[in-house]
Amino acid sequence: MDNNQINNIESTLLSDNYFFLKKYNFDYLMPNGKWVNQMREVYDRGDGAGILLYNKTKKTVILIRQFRMPTYLNGNEDGFLLEICAGLLDKDNPEACIIRETEEEVGYRLKSVKKVYEAYSSPGVMTEKMHFFVGEYTAAMKVSDGGGLDSEHEDIKVLEIPFKKALSMLHNGEIVDTRTIVLIQYAIIHKLIE
Ligand SMILES: Nc1nc2c(ncn2[C@@H]2O[C@H](COP(=O)(O)OP(=O)(O)O[C@H]3O[C@H](CO)[C@@H](O)[C@H](O)[C@@H]3O)[C@@H](O)[C@H]2O)c(=O)[nH]1
Numbered sequence: 001m002d003n004n005q006i007n008n009i010e011s012t013l014l015s016d017n018y019f020f021l022k023k024y025n026f027d028y029l030m031p032n033g034k035w036v037n038q039m040r041e042v043y044d045r046g047d048g049a050g051i052l053l054y055n056k057t058k059k060t061v062i063l064i065r066q067f068r069m070p071t072y073l074n075g076n077e078d079g080f081l082l083e084i085c086a087g088l089l090d091k092d093n094p095e096a097c098i099i100r101e102t103e104e105e106v107g108y109r110l111k112s113v114k115k116v117y118e119a120y121s122s123p124g125v126m127t128e129k130m131h132f133f134v135g136e137y138t139a140a141m142k143v144s145d146g147g148g149l150d151s152e153h154e155d156i157k158v159l160e161i162p163f164k165k166a167l168s169m170l171h172n173g174e175i176v177d178t179r180t181i182v183l184i185q186y187a188i189i190h191k192l193i194e
């Protein structure tokens with residue numbers, strides 16, 4: 001951290017109920033040379049990783065559908081969201097995390113993945129940096145049904161979708177998760193499936 005335009009950073013813990021919500025007060029040097037005091041609430045859930053799983057031969061991708069309360073509260077009719085497979089890093093490195101999440105959530109054991117982007121998810125409010133991957137899956141890599149961890153009450157439906165259908169779902173607004181949009185657009189740009 002290195003910025004001489006900010007000074008006197010103080011944090012107050014507002015909630016550590018599950019992750020960490022803190023209030024930050026700091027002085028900020030405006031372009032006119034005056035210091036102003038600012039306050040920002042910051043939510044820290046650690047970092048995350050997500051992957052677009054694709055099969056060149058079948059011309060398919062694997063997405064998951066799960067209930068997301070925040071979307072239910074904000075315009076997503078039944079709260080179920082179509083997404084890439086993704087998870088929080090915990091103590092893993094991003095690559096190990098996404099290989100583990102892929103097995104837990106969709107039941108494929110990947111040997112290798114390709115990192116394509118690293119980007120902040122919601123920089124006005126969250127610390128989270130997201131690590132984006134793509135990876136090829138084949139039937140031989142299938143080791144279970146996936147579906148998530150019972151211990152975490154996860155209820156994940158695994159969907160294998162023709163890439164063309166995923167594109168139309170992107171264009172007609174059925175896919176409304178930013179991370180999923182980013183990786184489908186990556187697949188288009190880099191012609192992962194032709
Ligand atoms: N009890 C409780 N459980 C929680 C809470 N928040 C999350 N969890 C649980 O913590 C687990 C997190 O599962 P992961 O698969 O590791 O994470 P994810 O939610 O899929 O995260 C991915 O998507 C997020 C987008 O919403 C990303 O923010 C994240 O980086 C990652 O890509 C899930 O079982 C979820 O229910 C909470 O406030 N309370």
Ligand SMILES: [Mg+2]
Nearest residue numbers: 085086087088
């Ligand atoms: Mg997940």
